[in-house]
Amino acid sequence: MAGFDWFWRAMGGSSARKNQKRGKEIVAHASEVRRQLKSLSDDDLRGQLQTSDMGTKLAVLAEAAQRTLGLDPFDCQVKAVLHLLDGDVIQMATGEGKTLVGAMAAVGFVAEGKKVHILTVNDYLARRDSAWMSPLVDFFGLSVGAIYEGLDANQRRQEYLKDIVYGPVNEIGFDVLRDRQVTSRTDQVHTAVDVALVDEADSVLVDEALVPLVLAGSIPGEAPTGHITDIVRDLRENMHYVIDDDRRNVFLTDAGADYVAAALGLDSLYDGDQAAHILVHVNLALHAKALLIRDIHYLVRDGKIQLIDSSRGRIAELQRWPDGLQAAVEVKEGLSVSEGGKILDTITIQALMGRYATLCGMTGTAVEATDQLRQFYDLGVAVIERHKPLTRFDEADRIYATAEDKNRALVAEIRRIHDTGQPVLVGTHDVAESEALAAALSDLDVNVLNAKNDDEEARIIAEAGDVGRITVSTQMAGRGTDIRLGGADESRYQQVVERGGLAVIGTGRHKTARLDNQLRGRAGRQGDPGLSLFFVSLHDDMVVSGGSGEHITAHPDAEGRIDQKRVDDFIAHCQRVTEGQLLEIHAQTWKYNKLLTDQRAIIDERRARLLDTDQAWKELQERAPERAAEVKDRPKIAETAREIMLFHLDEEWSEHLSIMDEVRESIHLRAVAKETPLDEFHRIAVREFKDLAQRAVDKAVETFQEVTIDPQGVAQLADQGRARPSATWTYMVSDNPLASGGNSVMSGIGNIFR
Known part of the structure; x- marks a missing residue:
């Protein structure tokens, strides 16, 4: 009963009961109406969509799905559509048909006069789902498109005009930045949109919420010198530097600071005109050395650093660390330092979501993210029951005293299951672990799916449910793709069922139960049999981090296994602690980001006035009347005034971001000085922003007075070094508080407050 009470509290208590009752009544009504609709012609059916009765609308959508796609929605799918239209995040188990639900809801929103973006986690899903669902959308005379990497500005502009647009969240965000x-206005690609329907909502809205999307312009990169890197390479842990318990921050000791200062020929790292600059580079080199580990946090491929997305276990396309840290790792690995970029603009995914009037989403694991979804988006969660009962067996954790004991038992269990012919999917935490496990099973045919071969993902996942398969995967490979028993064609389905279905094994608990459940959910699709099992040791990162400062007395057997309830409870406690840490990091980091988001909104308002009116020309006439009188009859002078004003506004905003980035990188020093970092950050941000708009106007007036303006009224801005960057590019900064170890540069901010 306690578990039932917890469920209703998570769902919002008595209001959730009322919503559940309302949902059942509407779905039952829709089922009745649908029987009547079956006799209607296609034209008559289409005409029923505009009804104000929700049950009829759902019935029309369900009947249209059957006619156009051959997919007959279950009542649970119809209920899911209802909750999406109500603005909830729905939790649906793997294989329950979220793609169809999303498309039906999108059509329902358009019927209400709204434009919809369906946000996916990658290009493949955006293109697949838009093509797959297009017959349903076309049936109602609506248009559907997809945004993906490789489209030019004109192609993007045409896609955004469509009623329903599928696209990866990062691509949508990059287009916002470019706009x-x-x-x-004619160069803008985005059009007004009302609804964001987020696929894999927990991944986008929680795991990646604070990832900054960045638009940069070319400038030379700056890195710690090779000399600094060589000095730092010789530093020894616990003598020259210390790492905190959850391995998110590294600090020089007094002995370390003295050692580095002496090696650089300085009296101190903390005094002198260049001290702050040098200290930043020393800290970057130290972070690269101590916290960023090859084959766990990044790969080196083709002479370049490629980051690993820790929440998916694959290459993080387009991602890089902030320029200084990126360069520090490149120097550490002996690579050429890549070109840096002047940040022109940036937006977090969480701030991007704030641009939509209506936000909803769907995922297999939403309940565990209820607090984050409510706190940061004011979203409720609706759990959609399965079409068929779950028959998967979730075995209790097998807990071991040491990592060595755990790994021996893990390998033995994989071999035992494999001998029966039951397919096994093993979820590991990083590339290094996946490869070590595969090596331990080298005498067997093992498919490894990690960041080094993620281009083979579709093929490997498609066959992971076949008889005798062993698939070793990092994290949540293959989200959005079902693992079908018996192989991609299900030709040996019955053989796998007889062997117990897919067995999912986790090599350790994650820092949140939600990530555990994502892995567990790969088995037991659509009522199929299956098994899930996690191996845990008292030396696992999650246990060490969550149990920091606590001691547990355990009595392992001869094989190192611990079978004691209080140890089980301790493991659960450790996970709750790490979940709380991550929520606090998210809350604190959002407070840093929110002020800049609010300031960006002020810049957006100013930009809109300059773009949509003659405000720029009016201001320049007022501030520089003599120059204005000289050029006022030139046909393009109003456009030139706008270009000059916008150039300086954007330039000042870019400079503001650069200043605040430097402040944030050094904010921990203010914590050492007993100042409150967040308050100090806000004080500086407000002070620096206060005169930004006026500085932009003053510089625009100066440029207007000095620049050469031709007879058409076009200013030769390039001659004065006032041209926009000739080359720009987009990337994502690795800034994920769910990242393991040192993969989160920003995570240190949250730790200050613990």
Whole structure:
């Protein structure tokens, strides 16, 4: 009963009961109406969509799905559509048909006069789902498109005009950033949109919420010198530097600071005109050495650093660390330092979501993210029951005293299961672990799916449910793709069922139960049999981090296994602690980001006035009347005034971001000085922003007075070094508080407050 009470509290208590009752009544009504609709012609059926009765609308959508796609929605799918239209995040188990649900809901929103973005986690899903669902959308005379990497501006502009647009969240965000640089509305690709329907909502809205999307312009990169890197390479842990318990932060000791200062020929790292600059580079080199580990946090491929997305266990396309840290790792690995970039603009995924009037989503694991979804988005969670009962067996954790004991038992269990012919999917935490496990099973045919071969993902996942398969995967490979028993064609389905279905084994608990459940959910699709089992040791990162400062007395057997309830409870406690840590990090980091988001909104308002009116020309006439009188009859002078004003506004905003980035990188020093870092950050941000708009106007007036303006009224801005960057690019900064170890540069901010 306690578990039932917890469920209702998570869902919002008595209001959730009322919503559940309302949902059942509407779905039952829709089922009745649908029987009547079956006799209607296609034209008559389409005409029923505009009804104000929700049950009828759902019935029309369900009947249209059957006619166009051959998919007959279950009542649970119809209920899911209802909750999406109500603005909830729905939790649906793997294989329950979220793709169809999303498309039906999108059509329902459009019927209400709204434009919809369906946000996916990658290009493949955006293109697949838009094509797959297009017959349903076309049936109602609506248009559907997809945004993905490789489309040019004109192609993107055409896609965004469509009623329903599928696209990866990062691509949508990059287009927002590029639109913020245009000097004419005709160059903008985005159009007004009302609804964001987020696929894999927990991944996008929680795991990646604070990932900054960045638009940069070319400038030379700056890195710690090779000399600093060589000095730092010789530092020894616990003598020259210490790492905190959850391995998110590294600090020089007094002995370390003295050692580095002496090696650099300085009296101190903390005094002198260049001290702050040098200390930043020393800290970057130390972070690269101590916290960023090859084959766990990044790969080196083709002479380049490639980051690993820790929440998915694959290459994080387009991601890089902030320029200084990126360069520090490149120097550490002996690579050429890549070109840096002047940040022109940036937006977090969480701030991007704030641009939509209506936000909803779907995922297999939403309940565990209820607090984050409510706190940061004011979203409720609706759990959609399965179409068929779950028959998967979730075995109790097998807990061991040491990592060595755990790994021996893990390998033995995989071999035992494999001998029966039951397919096994093993979820590991990083590339290094996946490869070590595969090596331990080298005498067997093992498919390894990690960041080094993620281009083979579709093929490997498609066959992971076949008889005798062993698939070793990092994290949540293959989200969005079902693992079908018996192989991709299910030709040996019955053989796998007879062997117990897919067995999912975790090599350790994650820092949140939600990530555990994502892995567990790969088995037991659509009522199929299956098994889930996690191996845990008292030396696992999650246990060490969550149990920091606590001691547990355990009595392992001869094989190192511990079978004591209080140890089980301790493991659960450790996970709750790490979940709390992550929520606090998210809350604190959002407070740093929110002020800049609010300031960006002020810049957006100013930009809109300059873009959509003659405000720029009016201001320049007022501030520089003599120059204005000289050029006022030139046909393009109003456009030139707008271009000059926008250039300086954007330039000042870029400089503001650069200043605040430097402040944030050094904010921990203010914590050492007993100042409150967040308050100090806000004080500086407000002070620096206060005169930004006026500085932009003053510089625009100066440029207007000095620049050469031709007879058409076009200013030769390039001659004065006032041209926009000739090359820009987009990337994502690795800034994920769910990242393990040192993969989160920003995570240190949250730790200050613990």
